[in-house]
Amino acid sequence: MSAQSRVVFERTVVYLLGWLLLLPGQVLAIPLGTPLEFESPEQRAQYATLVRELRCTVCQSETLHESKAPLAADMRRRIYDMTLEGKGEKEIVDFLVQRYGDYVRYRPPLQANTLLLWSGPFLVLIAGALIWWRVVRRRQHLLQDQALPQVERADLNRFRRGE
Amino acid sequence: MMRIILPVISIFAVLGLFYMGLQVDTRDLPSPLIGKPAPPFELSSLIEPDTMLTEQAFLGDVALVNVFASWCRTCWSEHSNLVALKKQGVAIFGINYRDRRQAALEYLERGGNPYVHVVFDPDGDAGLDWGVYATPETFLLDATGRIRFKHVGPLDATVIDEEFLPRIEELRAEATS
Numbered sequence: 001m002s003a004q005s006r007v008v009f010e011r012t013v014v015y016l017l018g019w020l021l022l023l024p025g026q027v028l029a030i031p032l033g034t035p036l037e038f039e040s041p042e043q044r045a046q047y048a049t050l051v052r053e054l055r056c057t058v059c060q061s062e063t064l065h066e067s068k069a070p071l072a073a074d075m076r077r078r079i080y081d082m083t084l085e086g087k088g089e090k091e092i093v094d095f096l097v098q099r100y101g102d103y104v105r106y107r108p109p110l111q112a113n114t115l116l117l118w119s120g121p122f123l124v125l126i127a128g129a130l131i132w133w134r135v136v137r138r139r140q141h142l143l144q145d146q147a148l149p150q151v152e153r154a155d156l157n158r159f160r161r162g163e
Numbered sequence: 164m165m166r167i168i169l170p171v172i173s174i175f176a177v178l179g180l181f182y183m184g185l186q187v188d189t190r191d192l193p194s195p196l197i198g199k200p201a202p203p204f205e206l207s208s209l210i211e212p213d214t215m216l217t218e219q220a221f222l223g224d225v226a227l228v229n230v231f232a233s234w235c236r237t238c239w240s241e242h243s244n245l246v247a248l249k250k251q252g253v254a255i256f257g258i259n260y261r262d263r264r265q266a267a268l269e270y271l272e273r274g275g276n277p278y279v280h281v282v283f284d285p286d287g288d289a290g291l292d293w294g295v296y297a298t299p300e301t302f303l304l305d306a307t308g309r310i311r312f313k314h315v316g317p318l319d320a321t322v323i324d325e326e327f328l329p330r331i332e333e334l335r336a337e338a339t340s
Binding site: 028029057058070071074075078097098099100101102103 | 192193194195196202261286287290291292293294295296297
């Protein structure tokens with residue numbers, strides 16, 4: 001056996017032994033697809049929500065639910081442990097925010113530095129509505145503008161009829 | 164005239180914003196731990212497996228806390244700089260992150276040991292509490308044990324000269340005054 005394959009073999013054995021010896025709730029990291037046991041459906045639901053709401057900070061565009069990164073596995077384990085300890089959703093999110101910042105949350109909280117982020121789309125919508133309103137108003141003015149000389153009006157009507 | 168100038172200006176404004184967006188380093192995230200006391204942990208010493216160390220071992224002086232691993236190539240690239248910093252009298256502590264003890268010991272044997280203490284954190288427990296997302300990361304502690312600065316990525320000469328040495332001076336002055 002080459003040195004490298006021996007290392008791989010040893011690691012696999014250690015890994016499998018680890019899994020056999022560990023009781024539920026004592027997992028060290030939670031790789032993707034690990035079946036998890038919970039004490040109640042509420043706990044399962046809370047875990048399922050949290051891993052989809054929180055970001056893997058190394059992969060940046062993945063949630064904890066879908067990330068293969070070792071850090072994500074560690075974070076899933078923390079969330080799992082804390083859920084089993086009976087910690088609430090808010091408590092767990094706060095725990096991670098204190099360590100990794102607001103960035104771990106996929107849904108940014110509404111606070112002073114995210115005000116523009118949250119209000120931006122609405123501001124753009126209002127700006128668009130204002131511009132639209134002004135354009136419509138101007139066109140209405142043009143239609144109602146009686147100052148057009150008789151001759152030109154006659155020409156315009158002829159033009160509209162396609163003569 | 165305004166009908167042309169206004170859209171052109173707005174297009175360039177948006178392009179300008181996009182260009183600024185491209186310059187932003189998305190890995191450079193602010194740490195919420197700045198200004199907070201060093202997060203607690205209790206882990207075994209890398210070098211003496213029977214000795215347990217807590218965050219107290221890192222406190223007392225202006226010091227660096229460097230998170231490293233033997234599997235991390237970037238850590239290796241900054242290692243000689245850490246050894247040089249140690250020679251300049253900077254106290255450096257290590258968190259050996261998600262590593263195997265033997266591999267980490269060999270790593271220190273090859274590159275020299277710049278650390279006053281190294282804690283062994285194979286499961287990333289302390290890593291999570293310190294908000295570590297990628298090795299290498301280096302924290303700067305003041306004399307009261309608060310985190311004052313954090314750098315993600317290697318400590319190259321520029322980072323050391325521009326980011327760390329001035330801050331170390333400043334914090335040392337702060338401690339003696």
